Amino acid sequence: MLFEMTIQIRVTNFTAGQQWYQTLLNKQPDYVPHEGFAEWELIPGCWLQVAEGQPAEGSGPIRLGVMDIETERDRLMKQLQIERFEIHTREEVPVKWSTFTDPWGNRIGFFQYLNPIEANERMQTISRK
Known part of the structure; x- marks a missing residue:
């Protein structure tokens, strides 16, 4: 049974990426477990992760x-x-x-x-x- 989901987006500049997504979503991250990674719960059980790294092409x-x-x-x-x-x-x-x-x-x-x-x-x- 599925009960939650996460979607990850990668950015090459994490500091700028976190700020950009904070503005997009109109809120601070809900969870920042370590450097280079932040999560926002968009709706109950649906999380958007922003991680430092190379973006996936064509996704x-x-x-x-x-x-x-x-x-x-x-x-x-x-x-x-x-x-x-x-x-x-x-x-x-x-x-x-x-x-x-x-x-x-x-x-x-x-x-x-x-x-x-x-x-x-x-x-x-x-x-x-």
């Missing part, structure tokens, strides 16, 4: 669910100097999504449910677990 993107994708894009453009990135939709897909890269080439993105009722139901389901 990702890791997409994070947000309530307002445009607001998050604007925040990242201002706070992290990310270039404006496109937000995509398709008629048959119930979310809009985007992809951008961190300074080390890791592909990251956001997604937002188009139906706010569905988004609230997902949030309630996650918070009960």
Whole structure:
């Protein structure tokens, strides 16, 4: 039975990487067990690890669910100097999504449910677990 997961992203400059991800996630790491490694619990049981090392080429993107994708894009453009990135939709897909890269080439993105009722139901389901 699966009950948790971790996703690891590697950065060549750990100090800059930790700061960048703190800004992206709007919070300090939840766990820093040793030098060159930090973890954030994104939702219960789902951890993002940032580790010093060579980024994996061609991996990702890791997409994070947000309530307002445009607001998050604007925040990242201002706070992290990310270039404006496109937000995509398709008629048959119930979310809009985007992809951008961190300074080390890791592909990251956001997604937002188009139906706010569905988004609230997902949030309630996650918070009960």
